[in-house]
Amino acid sequence: MDIKKRLRKFREGLIKRNLDAALITKRENYFYMSGFTGTAAHLLITRDNALLITDFRYIEQAEKEAPLYEVVQHQHGTLIATINKLVKKTGINSLGFEESDLTYGKYSEFKEKLDIMDFVPLKGLVEELRVIKDQDELAVLKKAVEIADNAFVHVLNYIKPDIREIEIAAEIEYFMKKSGATGSSFDTIVASGLRSSMPHGVASEKKLRMGDPVTLDYGALYGGYCSDITRTVFLGKPSPELIKIYNIVLKAQLESLEHAHKGRLGKEVDMVAREIILKEGYGEYFGHGLGHGVGLEIHEEPRFSPMGTRLMENGMVVTVEPGIYVSGIGGVRIEDMIVINDTNPIILTKAKKDMIIL
Ligand SMILES: [Mn+2]
Numbered sequence: 488m489d490i491k492k493r494l495r496k497f498r499e500g501l502i503k504r505n506l507d508a509a510l511i512t513k514r515e516n517y518f519y520m521s522g523f524t525g526t527a528a529h530l531l532i533t534r535d536n537a538l539l540i541t542d543f544r545y546i547e548q549a550e551k552e553a554p555l556y557e558v559v560q561h562q563h564g565t566l567i568a569t570i571n572k573l574v575k576k577t578g579i580n581s582l583g584f585e586e587s588d589l590t591y592g593k594y595s596e597f598k599e600k601l602d603i604m605d606f607v608p609l610k611g612l613v614e615e616l617r618v619i620k621d622q623d624e625l626a627v628l629k630k631a632v633e634i635a636d637n638a639f640v641h642v643l644n645y646i647k648p649d650i651r652e653i654e655i656a657a658e659i660e661y662f663m664k665k666s667g668a669t670g671s672s673f674d675t676i677v678a679s680g681l682r683s684s685m686p687h688g689v690a691s692e693k694k695l696r697m698g699d700p701v702t703l704d705y706g707a708l709y710g711g712y713c714s715d716i717t718r719t720v721f722l723g724k725p726s727p728e729l730i731k732i733y734n735i736v737l738k739a740q741l742e743s744l745e746h747a748h749k750g751r752l753g754k755e756v757d758m759v760a761r762e763i764i765l766k767e768g769y770g771e772y773f774g775h776g777l778g779h780g781v782g783l784e785i786h787e788e789p790r791f792s793p794m795g796t797r798l799m800e801n802g803m804v805v806t807v808e809p810g811i812y813v814s815g816i817g818g819v820r821i822e823d824m825i826v827i828n829d830t831n832p833i834i835l836t837k838a839k840k841d842m843i844i845l
Pocket of ligand 1 (some may be wrong): 806
């Protein structure tokens with residue numbers, strides 16, 4: 488992790504915003520800015536200093552993981568007093584805080600007790616840096632995707648009549664953990680039969696039956712980074728309408744991939760898939776965006792959606808996941824993770840996309 492470079496860019500952002508310093512409280516962001524993996528830390532980054540404030544439990548770990556930071560210990564109940572000492576020492580007057588992370592309760596307390604003139608909401612400074620992934624991040628993301636890919640091949644052996652969705656989910660998660668994942672990047676979705684028309688049907692106790700479509704949507708959390716994959720497979724021969732739906736979704740997925748490159752707006756890529764699905768008469772059954780950025784968080788910038796006004800740049804990692812969901816019939820979604828490139832994207836997901844009938 489090139490923390491030095493991240494700090495340099497962060498400070499450019501501070502200067503642009505006319506801030507002396509910022510307090511970083513969101514877990515993904517303090518990890519990104521320092522390398523610290525613990526669950527309790529405040530970063531105080533000024534134009535000249537980088538301070539990591541944590542408690543007794545994490546001192547040794549913080550010193551090891553965040554060597555570019557001066558680690559400062561606070562006692563129970565003395566966090567604000569500790570920050571005030573550092574504020575005085577570093578002579579800062581304006582301090583940004585992460586508006587999307589601080590609860591109202593914490594904000595009120597900070598506002599009241601911090602010896603700072605300007606306590607200013609900061610929107611997405613670290614998130615902006617995180618949008619473009621560097622080589623180290625891409626290597627970790629690639630591995631996270633590979634674990635999910637392998638889990639897909641593995642779990643196909645378990646998709647049989649009478650098995651419950653939760654057993655399939657457990658098998659996926661067990662496999663991923665044995666492969667090095669620290670966990671799942673979100674609650675595993677296994678939606679079979681009519682449940683597959685629920686785009687986010689988390690695995691239930693429903694048993695699989697012949698003729699069921701089975702949508703699997705899950706991901707590995709590996710080295711702090713998330714992967715995200717969806718495939719819909721069929722247990723026995725599906726109905727003609729489901730076959731038709733599958734082929735439309737596949738076509739929309741493949742064609743939008745070709746347009747997911749540098750210089751395109753998020754909404755332009757979304758529109759490619761949307762128009763294909765609309766033309767086939769299923770427009771109203773594709774009710775979500777085409778894709779989302781993935782990294783330390785499962786959903787982050789940029790977005791492929793009708794509202795996506797961001798220009799695609801090399802090194803962005805995004806999902807491409809069109810779907811059609813018809814209540815009473817079922818649903819299909821196909822999702823890959825890609826890296827934006829000059830022309831064709833680098834498709835990280837390798838799992839087979841041709842229709843699988845088990
Ligand atoms: Mn997704």
